[in-house]
Amino acid sequence: MRSTSPLVPRQGLHQGLEGLLEAAGDVVFRLAATGEIRFANAGAIRLAGLPNGLRGAALAALVADADRAPLRHALADALANPQPVLVEARLRSHQRETWFELRIMACPNISDDSTLLVIGRDMTAQHATEERLRHMATHDALTSLPNRVLLADRIRMVIASARRSGQKFAVAAVGLDGFKKVNDGLGHPVGDEVLRQAAERLRRTLRDSDTLARAGGDEFVAVLPGTAGENQLQLVATRLQAALQAPFEVGEHTIYLGASVGISTYPLHAEDEVRLVALADAALTRAKEKGKGRCMVYSARDKGAPAHDISLEAAMFSAVREGEFLLYYQPIVSARSRKIEGFETLMRWCHPTLGMVPPARFIPIAESNGLINLLGAWALKAACMQVRQFELAARRELYISVNISPRQFRSDQFLDVLDEALSMSGVPANRLVLEITEGTLMVDPAHAEGLLLRMAERSARIAIDDFGTGYSSLAYLKRFPISVLKVDRTFIKDLPDSRKDAAICSAVLDLARHLDLSVVAEGVETEAQLARLAQSGCHYVQGYLTGRPMPAHVALAALNDDLYESLLPEELRQ
Numbered sequence: 001m002r003s004t005s006p007l008v009p010r011q012g013l014h015q016g017l018e019g020l021l022e023a024a025g026d027v028v029f030r031l032a033a034t035g036e037i038r039f040a041n042a043g044a045i046r047l048a049g050l051p052n053g054l055r056g057a058a059l060a061a062l063v064a065d066a067d068r069a070p071l072r073h074a075l076a077d078a079l080a081n082p083q084p085v086l087v088e089a090r091l092r093s094h095q096r097e098t099w100f101e102l103r104i105m106a107c108p109n110i111s112d113d114s115t116l117l118v119i120g121r122d123m124t125a126q127h128a129t130e131e132r133l134r135h136m137a138t139h140d141a142l143t144s145l146p147n148r149v150l151l152a153d154r155i156r157m158v159i160a161s162a163r164r165s166g167q168k169f170a171v172a173a174v175g176l177d178g179f180k181k182v183n184d185g186l187g188h189p190v191g192d193e194v195l196r197q198a199a200e201r202l203r204r205t206l207r208d209s210d211t212l213a214r215a216g217g218d219e220f221v222a223v224l225p226g227t228a229g230e231n232q233l234q235l236v237a238t239r240l241q242a243a244l245q246a247p248f249e250v251g252e253h254t255i256y257l258g259a260s261v262g263i264s265t266y267p268l269h270a271e272d273e274v275r276l277v278a279l280a281d282a283a284l285t286r287a288k289e290k291g292k293g294r295c296m297v298y299s300a301r302d303k304g305a306p307a308h309d310i311s312l313e314a315a316m317f318s319a320v321r322e323g324e325f326l327l328y329y330q331p332i333v334s335a336r337s338r339k340i341e342g343f344e345t346l347m348r349w350c351h352p353t354l355g356m357v358p359p360a361r362f363i364p365i366a367e368s369n370g371l372i373n374l375l376g377a378w379a380l381k382a383a384c385m386q387v388r389q390f391e392l393a394a395r396r397e398l399y400i401s402v403n404i405s406p407r408q409f410r411s412d413q414f415l416d417v418l419d420e421a422l423s424m425s426g427v428p429a430n431r432l433v434l435e436i437t438e439g440t441l442m443v444d445p446a447h448a449e450g451l452l453l454r455m456a457e458r459s460a461r462i463a464i465d466d467f468g469t470g471y472s473s474l475a476y477l478k479r480f481p482i483s484v485l486k487v488d489r490t491f492i493k494d495l496p497d498s499r500k501d502a503a504i505c506s507a508v509l510d511l512a513r514h515l516d517l518s519v520v521a522e523g524v525e526t527e528a529q530l531a532r533l534a535q536s537g538c539h540y541v542q543g544y545l546t547g548r549p550m551p552a553h554v555a556l557a558a559l560n561d562d563l564y565e566s567l568l569p570e571e572l573r574q
Contacts, residue, residue: 021039021041021117022041022042024041024119025041025043025103025119025120025121026043026100026120026121026122027040027041027043027044027047027091027100027118027119027120027122028040028041028043028044028117028118028119028120029041029044029054029059029117029118029120030107030116030117030118031059031075031115031116031117031118032115032116033079033115033116034058035058035059035060035072035075036056036057036058036059037054037055037056037057037058037059038055039055040053040054040055044120047091047093047098048062048091048092048093049093049094049095059071059075059118060072062091062092063089063090063091063092064089064090064091064092064097066090067088067089067090070087070089071087071089071102073087074086074087074102074104075104075116077104078104078105078106078116079106079115079116081106082106083105084103084104084105085103085104085105086101086102086103086104087101087102087104088100088101088102088123089102091120098122098123098124099122099123099124099127100120100121100122100123101120101121101123102118102119102120103118103119103120103121104116104117104118105117137149138150138153140213140214142192142195142196142214143195143196143199143214144199145199145203145212145213145214145220146211146212146213146214147213147214148213148215148216150213151211151213151215151221151223151273151277152273152274152277154211154213154223155171155211155223155273155276155277156273158211158223158225158266159266159271159272159273161225162225162266162267167225167226168226168227168228168265168266168267168268169223169224169225169226169227169228169265169266170223170224170227170228170232170233170236170263170264170265170266171221171222171223171224171263171264171265171266171276171277171280172221172222172224172233172236172237172240172261172262172263172280173215173219173220173221173261173262173263173277173280173281173283173284174202174219174220174221174222174240174244174259174260174261174284175218175219175220175259175260175261175262175284175287175288176194176195176198176218176219176244176257176258176259177257177258177259177260177288177292177293178257178258178292179191179194179217179218179257180218182194182255182257186250186253186255190250190251190253190255193248193250194248194250194255194257195214195218197248197250198218198220198244198248199212199214199220201243201244201246202220202222202240202243202244204243205239205240205243206222206224209225209226210222210223210224210225211223215277215281219281219284221277221280222236222240224236228265228266228268230297233263233265233295233297234295237261237263237295238295240259240261241258241259241260241261241293241295243259244257244258244259245257245258245259258292258293259293260284260287260288260292260293260294260295260296261284261287261294261295261296262280262281262282262283262284262285262286262287262295262296262297262298263280263283263295263296263297263298264276264277264279264280264283264297264298265297265298269298279298280298282298283296283297283298283299284296312357312361312362312365313365313369315351316349316362316365316366316369316371317371319349319351320371320374320375324349324350324351324352325347325348325349325350325375325378326347326348326349326350326551327345327346327347327348327379327382327383327386327552328345328346328347328348328549328550328551329343329344329345329346329386329390329549329550329551329552329555330343330344330346330542330547330548330549330550331343331542331546331547331555331558332344332399332401332520332540332541332542333540333541333542333546333547334539334540335521335530335533335534335538335539335540335541336534338546340394340398340547340558340559341398341399341540342398342399342400342401342433342540343387343390343398343400343401343555344401344402344403344435344542345379345382345383345386345400345401345402345403346359346403346549347359347363347375347379348549349362363405366405367405367406367407370407372405372407372408373407373408373411373413376404376405376408376417377408377417377421379402379403380402380417380418380421381417381420381421381424381425383400383402383421384400384421384422384424384425384427384432385424385425386400386552387399387400387425387427387431387432388425388426388427389552389556390555390556390559393556393559393560394559397431398431399431399432399433399461400427400431400432400433401433401434401435401463402432402433402434402435403435403465404434404435404436404440405440406437406439406440406443409436409440409448409451410444410447414451415451415454415455418434418455418458418460419458422458422460428459429458429459429460430459430460430461432460432461433460433461433462433463433483433484434455434460434461434462434463435463435464435465435486436462436463436464436465437464437465437466438464438466438467438469438476441464441476441480442476445476445479448480449479449480452480452481452482453481455481456481461483461484462480462481462482462483462484463482463483463484463485463486463520464482464484464485464486465486466486466488466522467485467486467487467488467508468487468488468490468491468504468508469488469490474511477511477515477517482517483517483518484517484518484519484520485508485512485517485518485519485520486519486520486521486522486542487505487508487519487520487521487522487538488522488523489522489523489543491504491505491508492505492521492522492523492524492529492533492543493523493525495528495529495532495533496528496529496531496532502532502536505521505532505533505536505538506536509536509537509538513537518539518540519538519539519540520538520539520540520541520542521533521538521540521541521542521543522542522543523542523543524541524542524543524544524545524546525543525544525545526545527545529543529545530545530546
């Protein structure tokens with residue numbers, strides 16, 4: 001049966017298609033295989049500025065010269081490939097060139113010889129956004145000067161040029177003297193305006209070939225190609241300081257500041273961008289230490305921040321990603337029965353090339369850069385999970401002791417981390433001992449008291465680590481909810497021969513007895529030390545005599561084999 005529906009005339013279909021194409025993109029073209037335009041929408045005609053239309057013109061004639069070859073390749077690909085082809089090109093207008101993303105695809109022949117459809121999207125806004133993002137990534141938002149990222153790139157370029165030409169150059173770190181008083185006394189908006197004015201003054205002082213960057217805070221860094229002689233350096237430093245000595249006028253405020261300058265030179269002091277900036281910073285720090293308002297050229301005698309610590313800090317972040325940090329466990333045993341009663345959790349770092357990095361090297365760095373919060377939270381949660389395994393092996397209750405760093409203790413999230421560790425592990429809070437040093441508690445006693453009370457409300461026990469080496473204020477033993485005193489190894493190592501150490505230990509033990517506190521003696525290494533402590537009434541000992549720090553699987557084996565109880569002398573065994 002034949003349809004009786006009227007056929008749509010081909011002419012009408014062609015006109016309807018062109019109507020749809022008008023709104024298909026910012027610019028739309030139908031092209032012949034040769035690249036000649038058979039149809040252009042109103043947007044394309046307006047862009048070209050040709051009121052008589054574009055029919056018969058070559059699309060390549062509308063494109064910037066540099067983009068014609070990519071366009072030709074894209075047209076050829078579209079003819080040979082059924083999939084759309086994307087290309088970016090600049091279309092010319094009588095006023096400017098505008099970036100478009102052109103989507104080119106083969107289209108059926110409707111009424112003429114057009115075989116390609118080109119739909120263009122104006123990329124002006126997107127390119128402007130990308131340019132803003134690039135600028136934000138490489139420039140300081142406050143002063144619009146290059147930031148550290150762009151500074152490093154500029155120094156690398158100057159180094160490459162210096163290597164070719166044999167020319168020397170300098171890096172100068174410029175710090176405003178007394179800037180903190182501006183922020184503290186007048187507020188950050190005034191401080192920001194001072195920094196903007198300082199940046200503009202320094203920019204005008206330097207040559208066009210120099211680079212000025214803001215390194216952060218009140219510090220700027222200048223890269224000075226071709227400047228390395230003593231007289232040149234002194235002249236430039238004097239100009240930089242003079243630029244910042246004039247008063248800054250901000251609103252109703254007149255502000256007087258000075259400047260200190262630290263300088264490093266290539267290749268005398270360093271041959272890479274990181275060290276050049278670091279040594280200039282070290283010289284600036286030295287200049288401020290010597291009274292401010294000075295210029296100092298780096299000298300190895302000044303001993304700036306060690307490069308090894310800087311590289312170690314970078315390696316620490318990589319170590320977190322690679323899982324190089326480990327937890328070791330040192331037994332805490334009964335002084336009389338030598339039975340393991342608990343473990344202290346100790347962090348270790350197994351570096352792939354350095355081996356085991358001592359905690360004394362990496363813990364202070366983690367404390368200063370904030371990484372200790374992440375590592376400490378991990379250690380607390382892992383230790384709580386591990387003590388359950390220890391209890392299963394020992395078939396009795398044990399406790400786990402975890403060190404809390406000063407920065408962790410000050411963190412607003414510490415109690416949340418503690419709650420999460422207890423909840424995840426299911427460990428009763430009274431089997432967790434949190435070790436805190438005297439110094440940490442006494443930095444802000446009011447804050448410490450409130451936090452310790454909330455920790456005690458959860459039934460977690462508090463231990464004072466290295467007791468006797470910090471403030472040793474007996475008042476805090478009354479004020480804070482403390483359960484355990486850990487006597488520092490300083491008072492243990494000379495026992496039993498030292499009468500003074502013996503007297504101190506006896507006094508601590510007597511004090512703990514009256515305050516109902518447990519005592520752990522640290523650093524016990526000989527039988528004589530252990531015997532003296534047990535005789536004096538010490539509850540627990542910890543040290544190489546009864547167990548070195550060990551991985552979890554070794555600790556589990558020790559519990560299974562009852563290893564440390566077997567060390568008890570025969571006459572004292574039950």
